Amino acid sequence: MAILPVNIARVSNQLRTSVGLSAIQTQQAALLKVQNELATGRKLNTPSDNPGDAAMAAQIRKTLEQRMSFSDNLDASNNQLSAVDTSLGNITDLLQQSQTLASANVGDDVTQDARNAAADQLDSIYSQMMDVGNTSFEGSYLFAGDKLDKAPFETFAGGTRFVGSETTLSNQVDESTDASFQVDGANVFGALSTKIEGKTTLGPTVTASTRLSDLDGATNGGIHKGSISIGNGTTLAKIDLNSADTLGDVATAINNAGLGSVTASVTSGGLQITGGGGESLTVNDIAGGTAAADLGISTPTTPGAGVAINALPTNAKVTLLTPLADLNGGAGIDTSGLKITNGGKTATVDLSTATTVQDLVNAVNGSGTGVRMDINADGNGLRLLNTTQGADLNVSENGGTTAADLGLRSFDGNTALADMNKGDGVRTVTGADFTITDSNGVNTDIDLTDTTKTAQDVIDTINASGASVTASFATNGNGIVLTDTAGGGGTLKVTSKNSSQAAADLGIDSPAVSGVITGKDVNPVVAQGVFANIDSLRTALRSGDKQAITKAAEGLQGDYDRVVRSRGEVGARVKAAQSRSDRMDEQNVATKALLSKLEDTDFTEAASQYSLLQTSLQAAMQTTGQMMKLSLMDYLS
Secondary structure, three states, X not given: OOOOOOOOOOXXXXXXXXXXXXXXXXXXXXXXXXXXXXXXXXOOOOHHHOHHXXXXXXXXXXXXXXXXXXXXXXXXXXXXXXXXHHHHHHXXXXXXHHHHXXXXXXXXXXXXXXXXXXXXXXXXXXXXXXXXHOOEEOOEEOOOOOOOOOOOXXXXXXXXEEOOOOOOOEEEEEOOEEEXXXXXXXXXXXXXXXXXXXXXXXXXXXXXXXXXXXXXXXXXXXXXXXXXXXEOOOOEEEEEOOOOOEHHHHHHHHHOOOOOOOEEEEEOOEEEEEOOOOOEOEEEEOOXXXXXXXXXXXXXXXXXXXXXXXXXOOOEOOOOOOEHHHOHHHOOOOOOOEEEEEOOEEEEEOOOOOOEHHHHHHHHHOOOOOEEEEEOOOOXXXXXXXXXXXXXXXXXXXXXXXXXXXXXXXXXXXXXXXXXXXXXXXXXXXXXXXXXXXXXXXXXXXXXXXXXXXXXXXXXXXXXXXXXXXXXXXOEEOOEEEEEOOOXXXXXXXXXXXXXXXXXXXXXXXXXXXXXXXXXXXOOEOOOOHHHHHHHHHHHHHHOOHHHHHHHHHHHHHHHHHHHHHHHHHHHHHHHHHHHHHHHHHHHHHHHHXXXXXXXXXXXXHHHHHHHHHHHHHHHHHHHXXXXXXXXXXXXX
């Protein structure tokens, strides 16, 4: 009887082969991964290498790229501001040179030749200042604002005009902060210092089409939309005004509430709410809102049965869309037009076809005088900005009252005598200042006393003197006008008395034409700013006017102080930007280290793992080789 061995745990050849090959392949794959890490220096080459780390690395890389962009912006801002700082330093040097020339040439012992030589030096300083004002850095003009592709200063009407922008550009320097990398060139050079602020509040009348956003509100804080409640004594209605755009929309919303006989309308004074004879009206805000108070209709306590609620003034703002007829509370303005003289440029602004504030602004800004009109910061009037330094500005009438209606006439009855003649005032004496001789040869002495403070006071003094003349303001142009009423055959004239300069300073020493003396405009709006003051100084030097030299030097000191302040602000911004840049660099280093930990190979760990895997692969191959050595018994069943 044959004895055969019993195979207790028989394993098939296929299974042994599969297990051996699988072990070898696993080790080879792991070894290949480590080899790839060592060769590329990265342990995260594809997302499948480690999906979790890959997702984290992608987010970190996005954050790092954003921060690098912020760093680039900070570097660019620092470079730009450093260039601005250098230019501001050049401006202060030039201003100091100008002041030194003024100080050295104001004394009585200075010859006119020396002053002329100093004026020649100012010609060079003026030219250098223009070059600094038009300095460009990396293709952008430093002082041009957001119009950085065009030189901000140009020669115009015998002066220097600013054609840049007051709007400065900013860069994003972190997730929530924008930082300007420019300075306002108009402010640095005082380019828009010469201006006429409208003396008239032009608040327009309100209509149903008046937008809520164009109202300052009864509490001067604007209109905040919300819900209000209106009661008629028996019933309350909640009215949602959040979708209202105009006063008419508010009135419609109230009328649509269907509250008894309550109705709302828009009058020239604002909203008006009325009810039936027996209805007692109340209006309240809801849930802490302020819409009713802002609209001027908040009435917690009824004014009585049948009594209407009239809104408080809501102070409509002047906008470009405001009709001219609505200005001055609905009184409108005269549209005869106005005359603008700016240095060597004079234009008559025709308003015969103008219907809105935009039309008026366009007409003035398109007059070619280098003057710019806009709405003032309070939104209740207009102003004129003289963009040209070195040119005096005059605004007068064109036969009507347009300039006065707008509050922009540069010389009117309210003009103080002390402000006339560029601040030199009107020089009077004790006793009579001038004599008016009418056409009959009758003389009347005019004494301007200490109580004569304004141009209107002068006119009133002349008209009350008994002279056969009528004093008034010019309806065409600017100046005091004297009209002869004696009807004689002689000539109306004004002559100085007691060596007084008052008549000349008032501009009424001109010869009469057809019985009328038309006075000169003696109250120009004097040009200010860096270029204007340098120009004033060189003019004063060439004329030998010591008082004008001193005044120009004072103006230059003001310019110097302003530029120094600007330079200090720029320096602070550079320091802040550098500090922010340093902090961001530190953050970027830490972020890069974290990203490197996720993505880059740890060569010490990888080399150790590589050696271990080599050993494991060798063992797997040896083990598999031993397993694959077959004997005769493997083929016996």
